[in-house]
Amino acid sequence: xxxxxxxxxxxxxxxxxxxxxxxxxxxxxxxxxxxxxxxxxxxxxxxxxxxxxxxxxxxxxxxxxxxxxxxxxxxxxxxxxxxxxxxxxxxxxxxxxxxxxxxxxxxxxxxxxxxxxxxxxxxxxxxxxxxxxxxxxxxxxxxxxxxxxxxxxxxxxxxxxxxxxxxxxxxxxxxxxxxxxxxxxxxxxxxxxxxxxxxxxxxxxxxxxxxxxxxxxxxxxxxxxxxxxxxxxxxxxxxxxxxxxxxxxxxxxxxxxxxxxxxxxxxxxxxxxxxxxxxxxxxxxxxxxxxxxxxxxxxxxxxxxxxxxxxxxxxxxxxxxxxxxxxxxxxxxxxxxxxxxxxxxxxxxxxxxxxxxxxxxxxxxxxxxxxxxxxxxxxxxxxxxx
Numbered sequence: 001x002x003x004x005x006x007x008x009x010x011x012x013x014x015x016x017x018x019x020x021x022x023x024x025x026x027x028x029x030x031x032x033x034x035x036x037x038x039x040x041x042x043x044x045x046x047x048x049x050x051x052x053x054x055x056x057x058x059x060x061x062x063x064x065x066x067x068x069x070x071x072x073x074x075x076x077x078x079x080x081x082x083x084x085x086x087x088x089x090x091x092x093x094x095x096x097x098x099x100x101x102x103x104x105x106x107x108x109x110x111x112x113x114x115x116x117x118x119x120x121x122x123x124x125x126x127x128x129x130x131x132x133x134x135x136x137x138x139x140x141x142x143x144x145x146x147x148x149x150x151x152x153x154x155x156x157x158x159x160x161x162x163x164x165x166x167x168x169x170x171x172x173x174x175x176x177x178x179x180x181x182x183x184x185x186x187x188x189x190x191x192x193x194x195x196x197x198x199x200x201x202x203x204x205x206x207x208x209x210x211x212x213x214x215x216x217x218x219x220x221x222x223x224x225x226x227x228x229x230x231x232x233x234x235x236x237x238x239x240x241x242x243x244x245x246x247x248x249x250x251x252x253x254x255x256x257x258x259x260x261x262x263x264x265x266x267x268x269x270x271x272x273x274x275x276x277x278x279x280x281x282x283x284x285x286x287x288x289x290x291x292x293x294x295x296x297x298x299x300x301x302x303x304x305x306x307x308x309x310x311x312x313x314x315x316x317x318x319x320x321x322x323x324x325x326x327x328x329x330x331x332x333x334x335x336x337x338x339x340x341x342x343x344x345x346x347x348x349x350x351x352x353x354x355x356x357x358x359x360x361x362x363x364x365x366x367x368x369x370x371x372x373x374x375x376x377x378x379x380x381x382x383x384x385x386x
């Protein structure tokens with residue numbers, strides 16, 4: 001391999017984002033942030049790197065295996081490069097903003113880097129945008145963040161969006177109600193995540209019928225709720241289902257056309273969630289658009305605040321929305337007055353100025369990918385020659 005080729009080689013899962021996609025992604029992130037801010041979410045900007053013990057505390061502990069680490073040459077302490085921005089925003093809320101009125105609404109957008117990708121998302125670096133609602137435990141707060149995700153993605157043009165609602169604490173609540181041991185619960189969760197009915201039956205023993213019924217209850221929200229409510233669950237598990245029912249009712253009232261499904265036993269990716277959680281999908285689009293849910297924001301001295309929020313994965317979101325419009329690029333022959341160029345940009349044109357006298361201004365405009373040419377005082381559209 002030549003030295004030139006070496007310079008262009010990037011690690012697996014990392015890529016250069018070129019025009020026009022780089023500008024498109026940045027513009028979409030800003031549109032999302034504007035939608036979040038319109039509903040009272042204030043933007044924060046955490047650093048790329050933090051000390052390891054702060055980054056991997058509380059909700060961040062679940063991301064330890066996806067976090068790059070390095071030694072800080074200044075402090076000689078280990079640092080981590082963020083794999084997700086949610087734990088950072090929770091840290092800001094419970095430290096820098098601990099005295100701010102609750103509920104606290106924060107939003108963010110930025111890049112994250114993970115140790116490895118997945119089959120659905122091989123990229124290891126990607127942009128995120130999201131919100132966190134800190135210090136609110138009401139069912140209305142669960143509904144608010146889900147509705148905000150629906151509204152923001154709908155405004156971008158995401159078609160056929162669906163929200164898959166989950167109850168990560170349900171299996172644990174059932175285990176407590178039924179007296180199952182922790183080892184049995186862990187194995188059951190793994191079997192339920194795999195949707196392995198035979199393994200669930202073998203592990204659940206006398207409770208096999210109950211856990212099989214939970215597995216089979218997944219589906220459209222109304223049918224899933226009816227199936228769950230018919231099981232006669234013990235009090236701890238029943239409370240989880242009652243809360244889910246209340247949140248779905250709030251969503252239906254505000255967004256009657258929202259597509260809602262329920263998978264009550266899904267746990268993968270929700271290891272630190274403590275209540276209603278959700279995944280966002282769009283029909284025909286590979287991967288998740290985002291995910292969110294309820295968790296405990298950890299503060300100094302072990303303080304805990306019930307919180308909820310969501311994170312959108314911009315690489316997937318971009319696949320779910322219309323492609324960017326090709327900008328109108330106007331070639332300005334060498335010598336075009338600066339005032340004229342400013343006037344044209346104020347009208348919405350993207351201008352490219354000739355840097356030296358051209359023998360053939362039209363040919364130069366085409367070479368630089370311009371769609372139009374300023375000829376005298378007239379703007380001339382260049383015919384497509386492809």
